[in-house]
Amino acid sequence: MKGRFALLALALSACADPEGGFDASKPVVVDEAPAELLSSYNLFAWSPEAGFEFNDRVVPYDLNMPLFSDYALKQRAVYLPEGTAATFEPEKALEFPVGTVLVKNFYFAADLRAPEANRKLIETRLLIRRDKGWDALPYVWDEDQQDARLAPSGEVRPISFTDREGLPRVASYLVPQRNQCQGCHAIKDDDGKVVMTPIGPKARNLNRDHDYGGATGKVNQLEHLASLGKLDGLPPVESIVPSYDFSLIEEHGLEAVPAEKLEAAARDYLDVNCAHCHNPRGVQGITSQLFLDKATQDTFHLGYCKRPGSAGAGTGGLRYDIVPGDPDASILVYRAETEEVGAMMPLLGRSVTHTSGVALLRAWVGAMPPVDCN
């Protein structure tokens, strides 16, 4: 393996020398052309035993409400070039400067009840902010976990693991093609032009504590970024309603959600897992006229007693997107739950049922005052 890296290093003059290894104190390297090897960026080091070690200029973060991706464990981080800062946005993702790299690692543990043991990093996705907009780059990790290489054509990989309930699961895990990144990250801007956008790093989703270790310790992520000079315009974080912390449901079950928070938790789940397509500025999702973004309030577009657009097999024989009070009659619940190809939602990134996520949606629809849509 080392020999192969040496050969590559010789051939790829534009890349950093991986023989030199990761050095957290050296700069992050972001060239205009995508690097073939992930190590070339000098963003972080990884080993299954020790986990992630980040460059001093890279800030790790978590999200309150993460996107479900077949139970993949995720580790996120952001790099902003020296002397630059992101700008606060109240609704959308933070506005990041040119040169920003958003890092998202997808890894699995053999048993999700012990997520630190027997870990394997599958892929690292980079979103790089260029002059012209965001560039999405998928990197797939080698079998021996030494480095990841650019994989624009993606991969489908069967992955077996034990879920949090102790049940054996097998996912057909999809490393998306470069072009498939747009399936979730494309949105229409104010002029109707299709542009790429990050999904996760919205202020409400970042508004939580993170343990940075060392002298910093556990502090609010947004305030931490601001204190580093990496976030401008941040209002008092108390004024930003955080997205529901899904880890509470994962750890304590649905009972952890108080009745008065059920609606908000479900809407946050839909906002993150569905609204990248199902929003009025979506490219593909608008065909359905089902809008699940947090801002949508009218019940027709939220799916109440709404017939589907052209769902075809996706209806499961049901008639309405949501039948208030009746989750079993609601297409939205069916499509979020089923593992039928051609019916399940989201379109990409899920091959197995997200048990706790579906339980949340069921509870939400079940708690609505019943309506006879017929």
Add this chain to the structure above:
Amino acid sequence: MLHTVGMLNHNRRQKSSFKIAPALWAASLLAGCGGESTTPPDPGFANHSCNEIETECVQIAGGDTQALLDATNALEPGTTLILGAGTFALENGITIRNADGTHLIGQGIDQTTLDFGPATAQVNGVDVIGDDFLIQDLTVLDSPKDGVRVEASKGVVFRRIRTTWTNAADKTNGAYGIYPVKSSDVLVEDSRAENASDAGLYVGQSRNVIVRNNVITGNVAGLEIENTQYADVYGNLAENNTAGIVVFDLPGNPIIGHDVRLRDNTIRNNNLANFSPGGTVSMIPAGTGTFAMASRRVEITGNVYENNQTGDIALISGLVVDSDPSVWELTEAEIVGDWQGLGLMPGAAPSSIMNFRTENVVVAGNSHTNSGTHPDTSRDLGLLLAILYGSHPIDAVIYDAIGESSIDATDIAKNSNDNHICIGGNSDGSFAILDLGTQMGAPGSPFLKNATAPLAHFSCTELTGGPVAAVSLASAN
């Protein structure tokens, strides 16, 4: 620099398709393209090769799936990909983005096959967003979802392609075969759409569309025109589907479909048992030739209808599918595309309209043979027709008359024609006014059947807004 990477990844990627390869590699890795045309003729590229393409072009050997995916994920705008003869086995879809002017050309419908049978991810076969896209001379087989979906694109050509699934009448087949949606200036010609569990050839929410000389068989719905403006559908054969060729608007969609011509098509033997796994299409009785639902400014002319056992042509209100008028209401502000001058019914809210009516329809000059003899009683509408007609054949053209101010079961002259339904000159084409609004509550109520031409005020040709417009495409690849 990318070509270096491709070379070093030779083992994994099998074959590089990056077009900026140094001449040394070009001979072994690439067939010469765009100026490097010294390579001898390759039998895998007998019908099309980069030699005939003057712009950027990459040849991909038949079956080299990795090279195909590498190429589609590194596309520069304006590139032609020529696929060699053979079968590409695909575990994932082919996705094309950020590359206007992409052309994907095989060696022929029976020569080059994109086989998505191995795909486990729920993807469309070929999934495109990009202007001036062309797909030609190949077959798309066994897609998990749609065969070829082209979305939000301007200038789209489907030519001599086939979308199909191995198993006939299998509800696990993908939904749509050829599927342009939210696109404009679309041409679908000389293609075959087979075995889709929803619609073989589905044009959705598009504008300026020509669909001609295609063969559409073995699908639930053969050819569908949905929420589409300015579509000309001619010279097609729709045979052995559950329903042949249909036109409709969906409730809540902000595009008001109008100006659709179905002319000179052959629509016969569409008696395939409905095998859709669900959705609105599952309501369609087998043996349906054509229906227009929630549609306006539609011409159905010069078509040959034969042996569609439930019936040839039905003109029905959107309220038959969804009886709640409010779901058909749109505010003027949310409507996309033109709609003024269509005489649309005002909605309940200020500055809003309803689009459930089927109105301003011409049905003329069609021929009808041996249809309506065995309605499909497994579906509500077929059952109703069986009740109404007993052992008599169902009339060739049936009109639900929903929304008419006056309906009389004995005297056609006493019927209003508020919806401007024009029927006439159809060979062996009898006409019935079903009064479906009454029938749905009281099946078997009297209705006006087997009216023969001339049909007084139904023999009109004048539509609100003048004749249905001809269609011309802004660009044709």
